[in-house]
Amino acid sequence: MLTTAVNPYLDGNFAPVCQEITADTLQVIGELPADLSGMFVRNGPNPQRSPIGQYHWFDGDGMLHGVQIINGKATYRNRYVRTRGWKIENEAGKAVWSGFMEPPQKDNPHGIGKNTANTALVWHAGQFLALWEGGAPHNIQLPELETIDEYTYNNQLVSPFTAHPKVDPVTGEMMFFGYSFAPPYLQYGVVSAEGKLLRTVPIDIPMGVMMHDFAITENYSIFMDLPLTFSPERMQRGEPMMMFENQRPSRFGIVPRHGDNSNIRWFESSPCFVFHTLNAYEEGDEVVLIACRMSSTTILMGGSQTDPTADIPLLHRWRFNLITGAVKEEKLDDVPAEFPRVNENLLGRKTQYGYAGKMAKSPVPLFEGVIKYNFSDGKSQTHEFGKGRYGGESVFAPSLNATTEDDGWLITFVYDQNSETSELVVVNAQDITSEPVARVIIPQRVPYGFHGAWISEAQLSHSL
Numbered sequence: 001m002l003t004t005a006v007n008p009y010l011d012g013n014f015a016p017v018c019q020e021i022t023a024d025t026l027q028v029i030g031e032l033p034a035d036l037s038g039m040f041v042r043n044g045p046n047p048q049r050s051p052i053g054q055y056h057w058f059d060g061d062g063m064l065h066g067v068q069i070i071n072g073k074a075t076y077r078n079r080y081v082r083t084r085g086w087k088i089e090n091e092a093g094k095a096v097w098s099g100f101m102e103p104p105q106k107d108n109p110h111g112i113g114k115n116t117a118n119t120a121l122v123w124h125a126g127q128f129l130a131l132w133e134g135g136a137p138h139n140i141q142l143p144e145l146e147t148i149d150e151y152t153y154n155n156q157l158v159s160p161f162t163a164h165p166k167v168d169p170v171t172g173e174m175m176f177f178g179y180s181f182a183p184p185y186l187q188y189g190v191v192s193a194e195g196k197l198l199r200t201v202p203i204d205i206p207m208g209v210m211m212h213d214f215a216i217t218e219n220y221s222i223f224m225d226l227p228l229t230f231s232p233e234r235m236q237r238g239e240p241m242m243m244f245e246n247q248r249p250s251r252f253g254i255v256p257r258h259g260d261n262s263n264i265r266w267f268e269s270s271p272c273f274v275f276h277t278l279n280a281y282e283e284g285d286e287v288v289l290i291a292c293r294m295s296s297t298t299i300l301m302g303g304s305q306t307d308p309t310a311d312i313p314l315l316h317r318w319r320f321n322l323i324t325g326a327v328k329e330e331k332l333d334d335v336p337a338e339f340p341r342v343n344e345n346l347l348g349r350k351t352q353y354g355y356a357g358k359m360a361k362s363p364v365p366l367f368e369g370v371i372k373y374n375f376s377d378g379k380s381q382t383h384e385f386g387k388g389r390y391g392g393e394s395v396f397a398p399s400l401n402a403t404t405e406d407d408g409w410l411i412t413f414v415y416d417q418n419s420e421t422s423e424l425v426v427v428n429a430q431d432i433t434s435e436p437v438a439r440v441i442i443p444q445r446v447p448y449g450f451h452g453a454w455i456s457e458a459q460l461s462h463s464l
Contacts, residue, residue, distance in 0.1 A: 007054070007055050008363065008364045009055055009056065009057040009364070010047075010051075010055055012417075013390070013415040013417070013422075013445065013447055013448055014057065014364065014447060014448055015447060016046040016047050016048070016060065016063075016447060017046065017063075017078070017444060017445055017446075017447060019078075019444060020077075020078055020079050020080065021076075021077065021078060021443070021444060022075070022076070022077040023075065023076045023442075023443045025073060025074075025075070026067075026073075026074045026075065026076055026440050026441060026442070027440070027441040028072075028073075028074060028438055028439070028440050028441075029423075029438070029439040029441065030426075030435075030436060030437050030438040030439055031072065031437065031438055032072045032073070032074065032437075032438045032440070033399070033409060033426070033437060033438070034072065035399045035400040035401065036069055036399075036409055036426065037069060037070055037071075037456070037457040038068075038069060038397065038454060038455050038456040038457045038459070038460060039066055039067065039068040039069070039142065039143055039454075039455045039460060040066065040067050040069070040395065040397070040411045040424065040452060040453075040454055040455075041064055041065070041066040041121055041128075041145070041452060041453055041455065042064070042065050042066075042121075042392065042393070042412075042413060042449050042450075042451070042452035042453075043062055043063075043064055043081075043117075043118060043119060043120055043121050043130055043131075043449060043450055043451055043452070044060070044062070044063060044065070044118060044392075044447060044448065044449015044450050045057055045058065045059060045060025045061065045062070045063075045116065045118045045449065045450070046060050046061055046062070046063035046080070046118075046447060046449075047059065047060040047061055047095070048061050048080065048086065048089060048090060049089050049093070049095040050094070050095060051095055051098070052095045052097070052099070052102065053098050053099070053101065053102040054099070054101040054102060055099055055101070056099050056100045056101050056300075057364075057365075058099070058100055058118075058300070059099030059100060059116070060116065060118055061080055061081070061083070061085070061086050061089075061116050061117075061118060062081035062083070062086075062116050062117040062118030062119070062130055062132065062138075063078060063079070063080050063081070063118070063447075063449075064078065064079050064080075064081060064121075064130065064140065064145045065077075065078045065442075065446050065449070066078070066079075066143065066145050067424045067442075068143050070457070074424070074440045076424075076440075076442055076443065077143075077144070077145055078145070078444075078446075079144075079145040079146060079147075080147075081116075081117040081118070081130045081138050081140070081147050082146075082147040083114065083115050083116065083117050083138060083150075084114070084115065084150070085097065085110075085114025085115060085116065086114075088110055088114075089114075096108070096110055096114075097110070097113060097114045100300060113134065115134060115136065115138075115150075116132050117130040117131065117132045117137075117138045118130075118450065119131055119132050119133065119450050119451060120163040120450060120451035120453075121140075121451060121452065121453040122137075122165050122167065122174070122453065123167075123453060123455050123459055123463070124165070124167050124191065125172075125174075125192075125193065125194055125195030126195065126462055126463055127139055127151065127195060127463075128140045128141075128142050128453075128463055129151055130147075131161065131162070131164075131165070132163060133160055133161070133162050133163045133164075133178070133179070133212065134160050135150075135161070136150045136151060136152050136157055136160075136161055137150070137151045137161050138150055138151060139151040141463075142455060142460055142463045143460060153191070153195075153196070153197035154197075156197040156200075157189075157197060157200075158187070158200055159177075159178030159180070159184075159187035159189065159200055160178030160179065160180065161176055161178055162176050162177050162179075162211075162212075162213070162214070163212070163451070164212065164213040164214065164276070164277075164451075165191075166214070166215065166216040166221075166347060166348070167344070167347065168216065168218075168347070168348055169344060169345045169346065169347055169348075171193060172192075172193025172194075173190055173191065173192060173193055173257070174190070174191040175188075175189070175190055175191075175214075175221050175257065176188075176189050176190075176191065177189065177203075177211070177214055177221075177223065179208065179209065179210070179211045180208060181208045181230045181232065182208070184202035184203075184204075185204075185205050185207065185208045185209070186202065186203040186204075186205050186211065186223065186225075187200050187201065187202050187203065188200065188201050188202075188203050188221065188223070188255070188260075189201075190257065190258065199258075201260040201261065202260075202261060203223060203253065203255070203260075203261050203264060205225045205251075205253075206225075207229055207230070207231065208229065208230035208231075209225055209226060209227070209228055209229050209230065210226075210228045210230070210242070211223065211224060211225070211226070212274075212275050212276070213274065213275060213276050213277050213291075214277065215277040215279065215280035215289055215291070216257070216280060216347070217280050217281050217282045217287055217348045217349075218281070218282055218348055218349060219256060219282065220254050220255060220256060220257060220280075220282070220287055221254075221255050221257055222252060222253070222254050222277075222280055222287065222289055223252070223253040223255070223264075224250070224251075224252055224253075224274055225250070225251035225252070225253060225266075226250050226251075226271075226272060226273050226274060227244060227245040227246065227247075227248035227249070227250065227271050228242065228243075228244050228245075228273050228297060228300075229242070229243060229244075229245055229248070230242055231243070242300060244273065244296045244297055244298065245271075246271050246296055246307070247271070249268045249269065249270065249271060250268065250269045250270060250271055250272050251266050251267065251268055251269075252266070252267045252268075252269065252289070252318065252320060252327075253265065253266050253267075254266075254267070254287055254320060254322070265322065265325075267320045267325065267327045268327065269318065269327050269329050270329065271295075271296065272293050272294060272295060272296070273293075273294045273296060273297040274291045274292060274293055274294070275294075275313065275338065276291065276339060276340055277289065277290070277291040277292075277340070278290040278291055278292070278340035278341070278342060278354045278356065279340075279342045279347060279348070279351055279354065281348060281349050281350040281351075283319075283350060285321050285322050285323045285324075286319045286320060286321050286322065287319075287320045287322060288317060288318070288320075288350075289318045289320070290316070290317050290318075290332070290340075290354065290375075291315075291316060291318075291340070292313035292314065292315055292316075292337060292338050292340055292356065293313065293314060293315075293316040293331075294309075294312060294313050294314075295307055295309045295310060295312070296309075296310045296311075297310055297311050298310060298311065299311055312336050313336055313337060313338045313359070314331055314332075314333060314334065314335075314336060314337070315331070315332040315333045315337055315340070315354075315356065315373065316329060316330065316331050316332060317329075317330050317332055332373070332375075332378070333371075333373070335358060335371065335380075335382075336358075336359040337356035337357060337358055337359060338356060338357055338359060338365070338367075339356060339357040339367070339392065339393035339394075340354055340355065340356040341354070341355050341356070341393065341394065341395060341396055342354050342355070342396065343396045343398060343408065344396070345398060346405060351375065351405060352375055352376050352405055352406075353372060353373060353375070353405055353406050353429075354372075354373045354375065355370055355371065355372055355373070355394055355396060355410060356371050356373070357370055357371075357391065357392065357393060357394065358370060358371050358382055358384075360390065365448075366390045366448075367385075367390055367391050367392060367393075368384060368385055368389075368390060368391075369382050369383050369384040369385050369391070370382070370391070370394040370410055370412065370427065370432070372406075372429065372432045381432050381433050382433070383410070383427050383432045383433060383434075385414050385425070386416075387418075388416065388417040388418045389414050389415070389416045389417070389418075390414065390415055390417070390448070391412040391413060391414040391415075391425065392412050392413055392448060392449060392452070393412060393450070393451055393452055394410040394411065394412040394427070395410070395411050395412065395452045395453060395454050396408055396409070396410060396429060396454070397409045397411055397454040397456075404430075406429045406430050407429070407430060408429050409426050409427065409429060409437070410426075410427040410429050410432070411424065411425070411426055411427075411452070411454060412424075412425055412452070413425070413442070413446045413449075414439075415445070415446065415448065420445070421441065421442070421445070422442040422444070422445050422446035423439045423442055424438075424439070424440035424442060425438075425439055425440075426438040426440075
């Protein structure tokens, strides 16, 4: 009897939804806080056409799911990011590009790959941008979630644009970077608070590496030259283009915010991979970085894994001494966790708290709760979503008149396998182990996705 293996990223709540809808006056279980006013938007992959060959979760077209909250009431809408690639495939009525797990389509008349705009979101200088690290951002209209166009800073953007730019909450500047398979392997840019791209400078690293995230402090930017490398020479020998080289050290580069390759300092540590940073800050002579560390990874390469701890992210802290050059690395928790966030009003400064998704034991990435870390006493608390209920990245939305760092709400989409329904869950960040204060029932399934953003009512009113 013939059986066909189902791709897990096209099955269950990873499967795409077809309809773009708008729904008003959603059912709310509990009560939406009076001081929670704005819009939660989450990005994620949602292939509009049946994929060519083997599909990877990272391949799908970007789809935005948004819930706007005003006066205790909620509305929902979902929209594709209408990229050039989305439009070409929509007109063709079929997939035109294959994905990560297939050989490059060097003879594709539309280009070797498409910008899916499927990864993350940032609000800066009145613009709301959908992000994908291999290309330019896309400008999104709020609250409608309609795509305006690719956003290239008046054609000043000369590099790819990370899915994880960092906005300084004090100066309003936004820092970003782009990595590449070919020289320059890394470029670093700064955008002014007014939205002008001030400069882009090359940073020298020995070879191409996957660099998904970075971090900022009040005065520095921190880059991670980790041993997940790209090598065209390797590929020509019939070996993998991308490989985790476990004999190669991890390197962390610390550069003044407006510096360049001439004044970057590099620090070495044990081999590892980091998808996401939680935060970084300065303390005395040290720059401190907190991130979710894996001992190694095969997440983009498939194949067997000899490292039993591979692809298991655990929260770690690094201390880089700018005077002595010493590096101290320490594990902060034994519970696998990813998609870390902080109160972004304190990004780049020392925080007492951080938040991350608690990972379930599963062959695919599922989050069964959200962990609140207290860095002052080293303890943590967890909000469990419940049996058969899985969520995503929990975004911190500060209370309008917050007086303490954790005065606010953690917001995420949760899928209930028991009822096959999706909801927006709002948890009191100061009382994280309690039941959600509100559960907004979404009238259609929200597939698992990547990163979200909270746009306050004040930001919504100033969006361009």
